Amino acid sequence: MPDPSTTPPLTRASVQAAHDLIKPYVHETPVLTNSTLDQLASTPRTVEELKGTEWEGVERVANPRIRFWFKCENFQRIGAFKARGAFHAVERLKKEEGLEGLRGTGVVTHSSGNHAQALSLAARENGIPAYIVMPDISPPPKIAATKGYGANITFSGSTSTEREAVTREVIEKTGARLVPPYDHPDIILGQGTAALELQSQVSTALSTSGTTTRRLNAVITPCGGGGLLSGTALACSDPSAQGGPILVFGAEPSFSGADDGRRGYYSGTRIESVKSLTIADGLRTPLGAYPWSIIYERKLVAGMYSVGEEEIKKALRLVYERMKVVVEPSAVVGLAVALYNEEFRSMVEREAGEEGWDLGVVFSGGNVELAALARLFGEERVVRRA
Amino acid sequence: MPDPSTTPPLTRASVQAAHDLIKPYVHETPVLTNSTLDQLASTPRTVEELKGTEWEGVERVANPRIRFWFKCENFQRIGAFKARGAFHAVERLKKEEGLEGLRGTGVVTHSSGNHAQALSLAARENGIPAYIVMPDISPPPKIAATKGYGANITFSGSTSTEREAVTREVIEKTGARLVPPYDHPDIILGQGTAALELQSQVSTALSTSGTTTRRLNAVITPCGGGGLLSGTALACSDPSAQGGPILVFGAEPSFSGADDGRRGYYSGTRIESVKSLTIADGLRTPLGAYPWSIIYERKLVAGMYSVGEEEIKKALRLVYERMKVVVEPSAVVGLAVALYNEEFRSMVEREAGEEGWDLGVVFSGGNVELAALARLFGEERVVRRA
Numbered sequence: 001m002p003d004p005s006t007t008p009p010l011t012r013a014s015v016q017a018a019h020d021l022i023k024p025y026v027h028e029t030p031v032l033t034n035s036t037l038d039q040l041a042s043t044p045r046t047v048e049e050l051k052g053t054e055w056e057g058v059e060r061v062a063n064p065r066i067r068f069w070f071k072c073e074n075f076q077r078i079g080a081f082k083a084r085g086a087f088h089a090v091e092r093l094k095k096e097e098g099l100e101g102l103r104g105t106g107v108v109t110h111s112s113g114n115h116a117q118a119l120s121l122a123a124r125e126n127g128i129p130a131y132i133v134m135p136d137i138s139p140p141p142k143i144a145a146t147k148g149y150g151a152n153i154t155f156s157g158s159t160s161t162e163r164e165a166v167t168r169e170v171i172e173k174t175g176a177r178l179v180p181p182y183d184h185p186d187i188i189l190g191q192g193t194a195a196l197e198l199q200s201q202v203s204t205a206l207s208t209s210g211t212t213t214r215r216l217n218a219v220i221t222p223c224g225g226g227g228l229l230s231g232t233a234l235a236c237s238d239p240s241a242q243g244g245p246i247l248v249f250g251a252e253p254s255f256s257g258a259d260d261g262r263r264g265y266y267s268g269t270r271i272e273s274v275k276s277l278t279i280a281d282g283l284r285t286p287l288g289a290y291p292w293s294i295i296y297e298r299k300l301v302a303g304m305y306s307v308g309e310e311e312i313k314k315a316l317r318l319v320y321e322r323m324k325v326v327v328e329p330s331a332v333v334g335l336a337v338a339l340y341n342e343e344f345r346s347m348v349e350r351e352a353g354e355e356g357w358d359l360g361v362v363f364s365g366g367n368v369e370l371a372a373l374a375r376l377f378g379e380e381r382v383v384r385r386a
Numbered sequence: 387m388p389d390p391s392t393t394p395p396l397t398r399a400s401v402q403a404a405h406d407l408i409k410p411y412v413h414e415t416p417v418l419t420n421s422t423l424d425q426l427a428s429t430p431r432t433v434e435e436l437k438g439t440e441w442e443g444v445e446r447v448a449n450p451r452i453r454f455w456f457k458c459e460n461f462q463r464i465g466a467f468k469a470r471g472a473f474h475a476v477e478r479l480k481k482e483e484g485l486e487g488l489r490g491t492g493v494v495t496h497s498s499g500n501h502a503q504a505l506s507l508a509a510r511e512n513g514i515p516a517y518i519v520m521p522d523i524s525p526p527p528k529i530a531a532t533k534g535y536g537a538n539i540t541f542s543g544s545t546s547t548e549r550e551a552v553t554r555e556v557i558e559k560t561g562a563r564l565v566p567p568y569d570h571p572d573i574i575l576g577q578g579t580a581a582l583e584l585q586s587q588v589s590t591a592l593s594t595s596g597t598t599t600r601r602l603n604a605v606i607t608p609c610g611g612g613g614l615l616s617g618t619a620l621a622c623s624d625p626s627a628q629g630g631p632i633l634v635f636g637a638e639p640s641f642s643g644a645d646d647g648r649r650g651y652y653s654g655t656r657i658e659s660v661k662s663l664t665i666a667d668g669l670r671t672p673l674g675a676y677p678w679s680i681i682y683e684r685k686l687v688a689g690m691y692s693v694g695e696e697e698i699k700k701a702l703r704l705v706y707e708r709m710k711v712v713v714e715p716s717a718v719v720g721l722a723v724a725l726y727n728e729e730f731r732s733m734v735e736r737e738a739g740e741e742g743w744d745l746g747v748v749f750s751g752g753n754v755e756l757a758a759l760a761r762l763f764g765e766e767r768v769v770r771r772a
Contacts, residue, residue: 030416074710317756324460324712324752366710370703370763378760 006096007185010294012238015192015231022087022190025125026077029194031201032070036322041066041338042356045345053308055342062345065356066338069205069216071198074327074366078117078149080282081194081228081364082181086118088190089179090126097177102128108176110156110163112138113282114365115181120149131170133163141369182225183288192231195219198360199235199242206358216246217352219360220334223250223261223304224283226291228364233300246360247302247351249344250295251334253278254306261287262304265296279309279376282330282365303347307333311340313376319363328368329376334361392482393571396680398624401578401617408473408576411511412463415580417587418456422708427452427724428742431731439694441728448731451742452724455591455602457584460713460752464503464535466668467580467614467750468567472504474576475565476512483563488514494562496542496549498524499668500751501567506535517556519549527755568611569674578617581605584746585621585628592744602632603738605746606720609636609647609690610669612677614750619686632746633688633737635730636681637720639664640692647673648690651682665695665762668716668751689733693719697726699762705749714754715762720747 008014044061055061073081093102106129109119116132123130130151134143135158147153156166170176180187202216219236223229229250236246252259258276264287274286287295295301307315312329315336319327337344338359348357394400430447459467479488492515495505502518509516516537520529521544533539542552556562566573588602605622609615615636622632638645644662650673660672673681681687693701698715701722705713723730724745734743 079710320712320756324465326706326710326712370706374760374762374764376760377756378764 007092008189010185010188010234012234012236012241014189015196015235018088018186018189019193019196021091022084022193025087025122026083026193027075028197028201029072029075031198031205032072032323032325033068034070034323037318037335037339038067040318041068045340045342050342058342062342062349064345064348064352065354066348067214067356067358068335068338069198069202069358069360070323070335071194071201071360071362072325073194074325074331074363076365078114078121079365079367080114080118080328081191081362082114082118083121084193085182085187085190085227085231086115086122086179088193089184089186090119090122090128092186093177093179094126099126099128102126102177105175105177106131107179108133108167108170108174109179109181110134110167111181112142114367116142116146116151117149117367119179120146120151124150129174129176131174131176133167133170135163139369182227182285183290185290187227188231188234188290188294190231191228192233192235194228194362195221195232195235195360198362199246202358202360203243214355214358215243216360217357218247218249218302218348219362220249220251220337221362222280222283222330222333222364223252223287224330225285226250226261226287226295228362229261229301230291230294232362233294237300248300249334249337250301250304251337252304252306253280253283253309253312253333255279255309258283259304259306261295262306264292265301265304268296270296278312280312280330280333282328283333303344305337305341305344307336307341311336315339317377325363326366326368327363328365331363331365393478394575396571396574396620398620398622398627400575401582401621404474404572404575405579405582407477408470408579411473411508412469412579413461414583414587415458415461417584417591418458418709418711419454420456420709423704423721423725424453426704427454431726431728436728444728448728448735450731450734450738451740452734453600453742453744454721454724455584455588455744455746456709456721457580457587457746457748458711459580460711460717460749462751464500464507465751465753466500466504466714467577467748468500468504469507470579471568471573471576471613471617472501472508472565474579475570475572476505476508476514478572479563479565480512485512485514488512488563491561491563492517493565494519494553494556494560495565495567496520496553497567498528500753502528502532502537503535503753505565506532506537510536515560515562517560517562519553519556521549525755568613568671569676571676573613574617574620574676574680576617577614578619578621580614580748581607581618581621581746584748585632588744588746589629600744601629602746603743604633604635604688604734605748606635606637606723607748608666608669608716608719608750609638609673610716611671612636612647612673612681614748615647615687616677616680618748619680623686634686635720635723636687636690637723638690638692639666639669639695639698639719641665641695644669645690645692647681648692650678651687651690654682656682664698666698666716666719668714669719689730691723691727691730693722693727697722701725703763711749712752712754713749714751717749717751
């Protein structure tokens with residue numbers, strides 16, 4: 001792991017410097033809009049829809065005006081924003097250790113998901129060996145995908161103690177440098193680059209269409225370990241550089257405690273352990289210490305919101321049916337909050353007033369196993385026919 | 387139905403005129419590229435892969451070089467290219483009859499699919515009533531979607547005789563003008579506009595990247611009734627206007643006779659009846675008379691190819707997993723031909739030589755019911771685990 005004491009300060013300028021470093025390696029992913037979803041978000045939910053939710057019988061249903069800008073990191077290399085952080089961490093290690101040194105030792109991480117693939121790709125493109133520690137219960141397609149990027153895979157037990165022990169063994173044997181999935185400044189700065197692009201893409205689109213009175217008002221991202229959310233918060237943290245304040249919000253699944261970030265944020269104590277099997281499988285991790293310092297201590301995130309599994313599925317269905325893009329369940333949690341969380345919607349109505357908000361939504365990734373998708377939508381079909 | 391004797395000549399210039407008419411109403415859909423799929427198409431298939439296909443034991447496996455340009459009509463309004471033909475037909479009827487006249491009588495078609503939604507949308511945006519005759523066994527989501535565009539739905543039996551009888555009744559009662567799904571010059575000219583855009587988008591992309599030695603060499607589209615294929619052939623029919631010849635190919639499912647276009651093309655007699663339950667459900671219709679005159683009689687299509695159901699599923703899986711876009715099974719039949727039909731691949735190798743081809747592939751639509759998708763990919767999972 002690069003020595004944190006040598007990392008750049010956690011500021012918007014450092015996110016820009018990270019962007020300069022990784023630009024040759026990552027895609028500037030497209031930003032999509034969708035008038036059907038705008039209309040849906042800008043229509044009050046019906047009393048019928050709110051039945052059975054925590055807002056059943058609420059006195060007044062929220063009526064915000066929302067125009068979405070979807071930053072499509074599902075089209076990013078390896079199919080997720082994680083490529084940004086991994087390429088940035090590797091660039092920084094190259095600076096610290098030299099490319100030749102790093103080629104001799106390699107990089108290592110423990111992950112069964114998008115970060116494993118991202119680090120494997122970043123290593124391969126630099127001719128650096130990548131060692132990936134994966135739980136032995138990982139789904140075969142994920143193992144195959146990571147192997148496909150040329151990584152050396154070592155299996156471990158599935159508890160964090162077991163994974164960390166195996167990771168230490170790999171480091172002792174190879175001298176590989178650890179690149180953690182989210183709890184490191186270099187990773188956070190890399191992930192923040194998506195929001196930088198979003199700012200300039202929205203601003204270009206609005207000025208091209210001659211809409212000079214509007215600007216990006218807020219961004220909502222999914223929050224698992226918090227790398228993407230805290231990086232986004234840094235990218236939006238300098239109002240003078242971006243034509244005014246851009247508020248940043250985090251979105252989590254509420255299922256069986258996966259909303260650790262939200263609970264920590266409103267109680268003032270970071271929650272360090274999560275055991276949730278939410279369908280948003282990228283968001284089952286607790287918030288890391290570095291992300292927490294940005295999100296909570298520096299108050300660069302303006303609020304945290306959560307939604308239930310059914311709401312995530314509904315948002316997923318809308319994105320497939322209306323936008324025709326493939327996203328993983330974790331990717332749509334921000335959209336689900338904007339569509340279905342009355343607390344968030346009331347806040348937007350209050351803050352944005354008549355003019356409404358131009359709201360950036362980061363679609364974090366598109367790596368969904370099709371069989372898993374089939375189970376998800378197949379089940380719904382059965383339920384609807386019952 | 388507009389009097390065919392008043393329609394413009396079936397030429398590239400008329401496709402351009404159609405484009406001018408419909409531009410305010412339809413999207414210029416994006417063109418995507420994908421290096422993984424290029425690599426796959428440019429790698430010879432293995433002996434193992436060819437086992438059990440009609441090319442098992444072939445002497446020499448094809449080794450073409452293909453660079454794909456995917457024209458994404460799944461992002462078109464109503465989720466399919468059909469919006470182009472429907473808007474063009476309505477514009478032409480407005481010219482013939484006047485908008486006020488048309489508002490008094492309306493338009494009518496029989497379709498349970500994308501054309502029904504396309505005509506309903508085109509009518510609604512012009513304040514014209516739309517009457518849609520649908521088989522009473524149509525899937526509820528398709529009925530709901532068409533109703534969602536404000537159409538008046540009349541149900542009929544599912545044979546073509548029954549549908550046509552009900553359509554005649556609607557016309558007698560309302561005076562509505564018939565807009566057929568594919569077998570009409572105005573529809574064909576409208577559908578051809580996608581290929582016009584593709585030509586200019588590829589040419590812009592190549593010149594932006596400084597690649598002046600390459601150009602669009604060929605286009606392959608799915609073929610059901612033949613509206614898209616014949617329109618594409620017209621759009622590519624004037625080599626002097628487009629910097630050289632662009633060959634056009636049609637792709638069909640081979641399952642239970644859905645390759646009627648191919649069989650007719652190589653036997654010289656149009657096949658007028660098809661009864662296939664191919665998963666490419668948009669391609670279950672026989673080739674129409676107008677499309678046939680362009681495809682076969684004028685020889686504006688250079689060849690017709692077909693692929694099996696498993697190959698369509700494999701291509702579908704690749705598009706979801708690698709490109710992260712939602713397409714319907716019919717949309718990927720052209721890609722499946724380019725990846726898996728040895729006859730097509732040998733022809734490309736022969737015609738294109740070392741330099742290879744820049745091959746346009748039209749993704750015709752993205753309207754897939756998620757439950758149907760679940761069945762498709764769910765089954766595959768079971769098969770793989772068996």
